[in-house]
Amino acid sequence: MNDAPLLKVQNVSKHFQMKSSFVDKYLLRKQNTVKAVSNVSFEIKQGETLGLIGESGCGKSTLGRVILRLHEPTRGKVCFGDEEVTALKHNQLKKIKRKMQIIFQDPYASLNPRLPVEDIVSLPLKIHESMNRNEMDEKVVDMIQRVGLKKEHLKRYPHQFSGGQRQRIGIARALILQPEFVVCDEPVSALDVSIQAQIVQLMGKLKEELSLTFLFISHDISVVAYLSDRIAVMYLGEIVEIGEVKEILNNPIHPYTKILLDAIPQVEHVGVHKRIVLKGDIPSPLSPPSGCKFHTRCPTAKEKCCVEMPVLREFASSHWVACHM
Amino acid sequence: MENNKLYDQPPLLKIEQLCTYFDTHAGLVRAVDGVDIDLYPGECLGVVGESGSGKSVTFLSVMGLIKKPGRIASGSIRFNGTELTGLTPRQYRNIRGKEIAMTLQDALTALNPSIKIIDQIAEVLREHDREIVARGKKAIRERAVEMMRLVGIPDAENRLHDYPHQFSGGMRQRIMIAIALSCKPRLLIADEPTTALDVTIQAQVLNLIADIREELQMSVIIITHNLGVVSEYTDRTVVMYAGQIVESGFTRDVILNPQHPYSQGLLKSIPRLSELDKPIHPIPGQVVDLIKLPSHCRFLARCSRRSEECRQEIPMKIIDDFTKVRCPKTSNQN
Numbered sequence: 001m002n003d004a005p006l007l008k009v010q011n012v013s014k015h016f017q018m019k020s021s022f023v024d025k026y027l028l029r030k031q032n033t034v035k036a037v038s039n040v041s042f043e044i045k046q047g048e049t050l051g052l053i054g055e056s057g058c059g060k061s062t063l064g065r066v067i068l069r070l071h072e073p074t075r076g077k078v079c080f081g082d083e084e085v086t087a088l089k090h091n092q093l094k095k096i097k098r099k100m101q102i103i104f105q106d107p108y109a110s111l112n113p114r115l116p117v118e119d120i121v122s123l124p125l126k127i128h129e130s131m132n133r134n135e136m137d138e139k140v141v142d143m144i145q146r147v148g149l150k151k152e153h154l155k156r157y158p159h160q161f162s163g164g165q166r167q168r169i170g171i172a173r174a175l176i177l178q179p180e181f182v183v184c185d186e187p188v189s190a191l192d193v194s195i196q197a198q199i200v201q202l203m204g205k206l207k208e209e210l211s212l213t214f215l216f217i218s219h220d221i222s223v224v225a226y227l228s229d230r231i232a233v234m235y236l237g238e239i240v241e242i243g244e245v246k247e248i249l250n251n252p253i254h255p256y257t258k259i260l261l262d263a264i265p266q267v268e269h270v271g272v273h274k275r276i277v278l279k280g281d282i283p284s285p286l287s288p289p290s291g292c293k294f295h296t297r298c299p300t301a302k303e304k305c306c307v308e309m310p311v312l313r314e315f316a317s318s319h320w321v322a323c324h325m
Numbered sequence: 326m327e328n329n330k331l332y333d334q335p336p337l338l339k340i341e342q343l344c345t346y347f348d349t350h351a352g353l354v355r356a357v358d359g360v361d362i363d364l365y366p367g368e369c370l371g372v373v374g375e376s377g378s379g380k381s382v383t384f385l386s387v388m389g390l391i392k393k394p395g396r397i398a399s400g401s402i403r404f405n406g407t408e409l410t411g412l413t414p415r416q417y418r419n420i421r422g423k424e425i426a427m428t429l430q431d432a433l434t435a436l437n438p439s440i441k442i443i444d445q446i447a448e449v450l451r452e453h454d455r456e457i458v459a460r461g462k463k464a465i466r467e468r469a470v471e472m473m474r475l476v477g478i479p480d481a482e483n484r485l486h487d488y489p490h491q492f493s494g495g496m497r498q499r500i501m502i503a504i505a506l507s508c509k510p511r512l513l514i515a516d517e518p519t520t521a522l523d524v525t526i527q528a529q530v531l532n533l534i535a536d537i538r539e540e541l542q543m544s545v546i547i548i549t550h551n552l553g554v555v556s557e558y559t560d561r562t563v564v565m566y567a568g569q570i571v572e573s574g575f576t577r578d579v580i581l582n583p584q585h586p587y588s589q590g591l592l593k594s595i596p597r598l599s600e601l602d603k604p605i606h607p608i609p610g611q612v613v614d615l616i617k618l619p620s621h622c623r624f625l626a627r628c629s630r631r632s633e634e635c636r637q638e639i640p641m642k643i644i645d646d647f648t649k650v651r652c653p654k655t656s657n658q659n
């Protein structure tokens with residue numbers, strides 16, 4: 001692992017403006033804003049896997065997409081190597097996008113049903129590389145075999161494959177350009193248990209073989225912990241805790257991380273299910289709570305937490321927590 | 326957990342050699358193929374398996390909800406002494422919803438989007454609870470509020486007239502549970518109650534089911550693919566593969582000392598937080614095609630312990646009263 005950060009995310013925010021209706025405009029109502037990601041900063045080193053966990057709606061997928069500029073950030077910047085991704089224009093952006101790819105969550109929705117696998121996997125090559133048909137075929141065959149499919153599969157269409165196989169096709173498409181950095185957005189959530197394990201193992205193997213750097217987004221904490229070097233915990237658009245996997249699992253500091261980890265049913269706990277149960281749902285990002293956003297559900301919230309927003313502080317070496325405790 | 330008194334009584338639900346088939350254009354799909362399950366009063370049973378293993382279809386058969394092209398081809402389902410398979414639709418309605426209730430997997434599509442929550446809860450009461458209907462609208466409403474409070478919906482009185490889309494995923498799952506429980510059934514079947522939910526909400530819903538089970542003294546069946554859920558919340562476990570039960574026993578035994586290669590494979594394929602350094606071992610290959618089921622062991626192609634003796638129909642091997650394994654390779658003691 002190289003020490004220089006490959007990816008730097010600095011104070012990134014992403015707000016979505018809600019559409020206001022005619023009536024809203026007439027009554028001069030304020031336009032609603034969803035603060036999906038607010039003021040997030042972190043770095044990922046070359047060859048590292050950063051796991052991003054949190055409940056649905058906490059902004060983890062949005063963050064992944066902002067990094068790839070599939071969404072334009074509202075504020076902040078993203079740097080990849082020496083280049084500032086968020087400042088690049090068309091051609092330069094295209095150049096850098098070949099080094100940054102994404103694997104999507106839903107293997108049913110992310111593949112074009114009208115194209116054979118061959119075309120799906122070779123499309124990135126057609127866009128980014130000028131190579132002749134033979135070279136291209138060779139590359140596609142090599143990649144499809146790397147992800148555990150066969151050459152014969154190339155002529156088939158997505159509907160002829162199972163969920164696990166489709167996800168393999170999605171992985172092949174993301175890796176065909178030999179990117180340096182891949183955002184994995186819940187790549188195994190839609191799959192069955194035994195198939196999930198196959199894909200997790202495949203991703204671990206490909207990461208080693210192709211020396212990739214991953215941002216691994218998932219709500220399945222065991223899978224994230226298994227594949228990652230460090231973990232970042234998100235709540236309502238903010239990172240509340242970030243650190244090495246072992247450190248986070250054995251010594252979680254933020255009350256939300258503690259509750260999240262405690263909530264995972266574990267195979268070892270036969271017949272035991274006593275746990276701190278978090279009350280209520282995640283608040284709406286349309287009107288997030290003041291101060292610490294977790295204070296409405298936090299078992300140890302004090303007065304200060306309702307008013308003042310905590311910032312990330314280093315509690316132990318490279319273990320950062322945003323909490324007033 | 327192995328409360329032996331529980332097992333002295335006759336089973337509440339007894340499924341014997343149940344076969345549920347679907348006639349499709351591609352051929353006969355044997356979704357459930359000879360399933361035996363006993364469920365005792367007050368017990369919590371976990372049913373584990375991947376998609377296509379027949380776990381949902383087994384219990385949809387119990388509920389009498391198999392529609393064409395599906396049919397219950399053979400076998401018997403006895404609930405509290407009554408045979409369910411031959412019942413007329415009218416007779417079935419006296420049991421379904423009243424004695425046995427089921428919550429379906431996807432809470433968003435299972436609720437009617439155009440009917441207010443109160444009316445969806447009241448519908449079950451109107452159908453099954455004559456006493457409360459006699460007491461009038463106000464009584465029904467009070468009971469509905471009581472059910473919503475029981476499942477922990479905050480501010481229940483003011484949310485009665487809301488529609489399903491106004492609730493979050495976890496809340497919708499609670500509403501389904503409230504509907505299922507409103508006639509105080511003796512058996513609750515929860516089909517993947519938490520699959521679509523976040524872990525924190527999953528914990529809320531599962532603890533809720535566990536608490537209510539104690540309060541109402543009901544039997545619960547949890548259908549899931551999450552082995553952690555089975556391990557923490559159930560007394561006994563049934564593992565299904567390609568329409569058959571491959572292993573059943575007390576949860577403690579199935580989880581800590583699985584006998585069938587499929588159960589062993591499943592347990593080895595999930596990463597565990599306590600042992601992250603240990604590599605996971607996925608089960609190779611895919612589930613067999615239910616139309617072209619082999620005559621030999623259905624797990625054969627993916628099994629690491631296969632040999633010549635597996636190339637025949639494998640009977641269920643009875644190890645003791647509660648432990649059964651469908652594999653010739655298992656030793657009785659381990």
